[in-house]
Amino acid sequence: MSTEILEPELRSGLEPPDLEPPHEVPFRPRTLTGESVFLLLGSAAAAFAVSWLTYERILPFTGAFGFWLVWYALLLVFYGAAVVVVHGRRAVSDHLTGLFAASVGLLILAVVLEQIGYVLLRGAAALVHLNFFTQNMGSTGPADPLTSGGVLHAMVGSVEQVGIATVLAVPLGVLAALFMAEIGGPMARPVRALVEAMTSLPEIIAGLFIYALFILTFGLRQNGFAAGLALTVMMIPYVARASEVMLRLVPNSLREAAYALGSSQWRVVWSVVLPTARSGLTTAVVLGIARAIGETAPVLLTSGFSSFMNANPFSGWQTSLPLFVYESVREPEPAMIQRAFGAALVLMCLILVLFTIARVAGGTAPGEPTRRQRRRMARDLARPARIGGGPGDGPDGELDDGSQEAEHATA
Amino acid sequence: MAEITASGPPPAAAPDPAGDEDTPRAIFTPVDRADRAFRILLRSGGLAVFAITGLIAFFLVYQAHSAFAKAGWSFLSTSAFIPQQGHFGIAAALPDGVVIALIALAVAVPTAITAAVFISEFAPVRLRRPLIAVIDLMAAIPSIVYALWGVFFLQPRVVGLARWASDHLGGAIPPLKVRGGEEQSLFTSSPFLAGLVVSLMVVPIATSICREVYSQAPVGEREAAYALGSSRWGMVRTVVLPYGRGGTVGAIMLGFGRAMGETIAVSLIISPGYFFTWRIFEHNGLSIPALIALRYQESTPEILSALMAAGLVLFTVTLAVNAAAGVVVARSRSGQQTAD
Numbered sequence: 001m002s003t004e005i006l007e008p009e010l011r012s013g014l015e016p017p018d019l020e021p022p023h024e025v026p027f028r029p030r031t032l033t034g035e036s037v038f039l040l041l042g043s044a045a046a047a048f049a050v051s052w053l054t055y056e057r058i059l060p061f062t063g064a065f066g067f068w069l070v071w072y073a074l075l076l077v078f079y080g081a082a083v084v085v086v087h088g089r090r091a092v093s094d095h096l097t098g099l100f101a102a103s104v105g106l107l108i109l110a111v112v113l114e115q116i117g118y119v120l121l122r123g124a125a126a127l128v129h130l131n132f133f134t135q136n137m138g139s140t141g142p143a144d145p146l147t148s149g150g151v152l153h154a155m156v157g158s159v160e161q162v163g164i165a166t167v168l169a170v171p172l173g174v175l176a177a178l179f180m181a182e183i184g185g186p187m188a189r190p191v192r193a194l195v196e197a198m199t200s201l202p203e204i205i206a207g208l209f210i211y212a213l214f215i216l217t218f219g220l221r222q223n224g225f226a227a228g229l230a231l232t233v234m235m236i237p238y239v240a241r242a243s244e245v246m247l248r249l250v251p252n253s254l255r256e257a258a259y260a261l262g263s264s265q266w267r268v269v270w271s272v273v274l275p276t277a278r279s280g281l282t283t284a285v286v287l288g289i290a291r292a293i294g295e296t297a298p299v300l301l302t303s304g305f306s307s308f309m310n311a312n313p314f315s316g317w318q319t320s321l322p323l324f325v326y327e328s329v330r331e332p333e334p335a336m337i338q339r340a341f342g343a344a345l346v347l348m349c350l351i352l353v354l355f356t357i358a359r360v361a362g363g364t365a366p367g368e369p370t371r372r373q374r375r376r377m378a379r380d381l382a383r384p385a386r387i388g389g390g391p392g393d394g395p396d397g398e399l400d401d402g403s404q405e406a407e408h409a410t411a
Numbered sequence: 412m413a414e415i416t417a418s419g420p421p422p423a424a425a426p427d428p429a430g431d432e433d434t435p436r437a438i439f440t441p442v443d444r445a446d447r448a449f450r451i452l453l454r455s456g457g458l459a460v461f462a463i464t465g466l467i468a469f470f471l472v473y474q475a476h477s478a479f480a481k482a483g484w485s486f487l488s489t490s491a492f493i494p495q496q497g498h499f500g501i502a503a504a505l506p507d508g509v510v511i512a513l514i515a516l517a518v519a520v521p522t523a524i525t526a527a528v529f530i531s532e533f534a535p536v537r538l539r540r541p542l543i544a545v546i547d548l549m550a551a552i553p554s555i556v557y558a559l560w561g562v563f564f565l566q567p568r569v570v571g572l573a574r575w576a577s578d579h580l581g582g583a584i585p586p587l588k589v590r591g592g593e594e595q596s597l598f599t600s601s602p603f604l605a606g607l608v609v610s611l612m613v614v615p616i617a618t619s620i621c622r623e624v625y626s627q628a629p630v631g632e633r634e635a636a637y638a639l640g641s642s643r644w645g646m647v648r649t650v651v652l653p654y655g656r657g658g659t660v661g662a663i664m665l666g667f668g669r670a671m672g673e674t675i676a677v678s679l680i681i682s683p684g685y686f687f688t689w690r691i692f693e694h695n696g697l698s699i700p701a702l703i704a705l706r707y708q709e710s711t712p713e714i715l716s717a718l719m720a721a722g723l724v725l726f727t728v729t730l731a732v733n734a735a736a737g738v739v740v741a742r743s744r745s746g747q748q749t750a751d
Binding site for chain 2: 122179198
């Protein structure tokens with residue numbers, strides 16, 4: 001399973017929780033000690049004082065960027081010197097790389113928070129007006145104040161287009177994943193390589209393809225369905241990739257147990273493999289949706305742009321949230337730019353919600369019971385055992401419990 | 412083995428362990444009709460991926476055909492993009508896009524490698540999962556949001572740096588020089604800014620691939636390094652990084668593919684110019700996706716066909732880079748670099 005290329009968001013929650021053996025923990029030198037924290041704080045204070053003195057007072061420079069750059073360079077120097085004094089010269093490279101690596105980690109964290117915070121800051125002005133959620137831009141000019149106009153049409157468009165993409169891409173993607181994981185054979189390798197390459201295909205190519213097929217070849221007009229198709233092209237390799245990873249996490253002993261009971265292959269897949277991988281597959285699908293909803297380039301060419309509400313994806317131009325942002329931000333009016341940030345904030349909120357759902361849903365490894373299943377198992381244990389038949393209350397529950405038990409037997 | 416099969420059945424004297432032992436009974440599994448249908452269904456799912464890729468290539472070629480027929484090889488050597496006059500090519504868009512991608516990689520690769528080392532080696536174990544979540548979140552942020560941030564937040568702050576670099580370093584390093592005066596607007600919308608924003612989208616991809624490869628560095632060799640008295644950095648330098656070299660190269664290639672294909676950020680930031688420039692702070696730049704995004708609305712058949720041709724070049728380049736990256740990463744992970 002570890003020999004996969006994945007785009008990172010595919011992977012959140014896809015990995016099994018750290019399954020380190022409880023008795024044998026690999027050696028890891030201690031990262032943070034009280035002493036190093038004090039050395040660091042002292043060096044930081046010294047670097048701040050010196051850089052203030054030289055940069056602001058003596059040298060003819062100004063500007064926050066340069067100041068902090070000088071501060072950071074001095075921090076490395078001072079910290080290195082302090083480490084030489086305390087730990088000796090051989091420890092310097094270790095401490096300095098540790099500090100540098102940690103600061104890059106902090107930088108990335110800061111950039112991510114910065115993205116969210118900046119959009120929140122600039123977009124909140126538009127979102128406080130309720131009409132932003134209930135109106136469209138049909139009768140609102142670009143210069144009109146934020147009290148009129150909204151992005152309801154773009155939200156509807158986004159939901160419909162992503163819905164179309166999900167309905168089409170999820171079954172196909174999961175089928176392709178099942179093919180790679182369950183059938184395999186010589187055909188599976190090229191399919192996997194292709195899926196990997198397609199996962200990081202430029203988004204604009206999906207739009208261009210649908211444009212060439214749908215509009216130039218079939219002579220149809222741009223509409224929401226075409227945009228949904230373009231998103232489907234983006235989503236299929238993505239879902240296939242993530243789902244295959246999840247399917248490979250299903251223990252083989254479960255499959256073999258089911259085969260030993262005389263199941264046919266489709267029975268094994270339908271009743272054992274898919275239910276076991278359910279939480280991971282949910283994660284894969286939700287992350288696929290989160291990715292599709294933020295894509296601008298495929299819809300740019302295929303959906304057309306409209307200021308009016310158009311709930312019918314099969315005829316007429318239809319706007320989606322990313323497209324609304326893209327088109328509005330190119331207008332010169334400040335109000336339009338504020339609306340663009342508002343729409344971007346709505347988009348970010350949607351993605352954060354989906355991301356959270358994916359992480360919560362992907363919290364359990366395959367075969368590991370979810371909280372609900374664990375409750376049911378506890379309840380069943382408390383009940384006196386019945387002879388014959390599982391304790392479940394339906395075929396679905398029964399099969400679930402069966403797979404749980406098989407898993408526990410092998411563990 | 413070869414000479415045995417060549418000389419017919421092996422003589423009885425030849426030590427052939429396979430011949431002496433019991434051969435396993437051939438097991439015949441009857442496949443019923445439902446299973447056969449099921450397998451056909453799954454196969455068709457796998458084939459659908461092939462079909463989609465093939466359809467993309469086919470329709471791009473089909474629609475780009477007339478442009479290629481008109482332009483011929485000059486498509487690769489012409490900078491201008493005026494398909495109405497038959498004068499068009501990607502000699503500006505392709506290398507300019509490569510410049511942007513290289514700027515992005517120059518920022519993203521050191522960042523990603525350091526971040527990956529930090530997450531897999533230096534960070535406290537308790538922080539590892541939250542940090543991975545942050546990287547995943549960074550990848551989930553849509554490119555339009557990065558683009559907004561780049562245009563409205565980063566641009567005013569980068570202009571100062573660009574001026575400073577142009578004034579003080581431009582004489583010695585020509586790519587940093589901005590020609591044509593001191594006006595603020597000359598320093599905006601530069602390939603450098605576009606590259607910076609694109610680097611934010613490359614960082615999460617490269618980080619998570621590198622991190623995964625690094626965390627697979629064998630425990631035995633890590634502990635051997637520690638046992639020899641290595642510090643943590645010494646261990647990373649001698650075990651983790653050499654072990655993960657193939658994965659790092661693959662991550663860089665995938666990042667390059669991603670950077671080449673980024674559409675929205677580049678088309679919102681740069682101001683399109685149809686001549687190749689390597690002056691990264693100047694108010695001029697282009698890439699193939701940006702070219703397509705900016706020009707598709709002029710929907711005359713000539714322009715669309717020319718854009719399809721440009722898209723076909725992009726498709727070919729990125730598919731090749733990604734496939735090669737996949738091979739490199741897969742090979743690096745098979746453990747052939749260190750004998751376990």
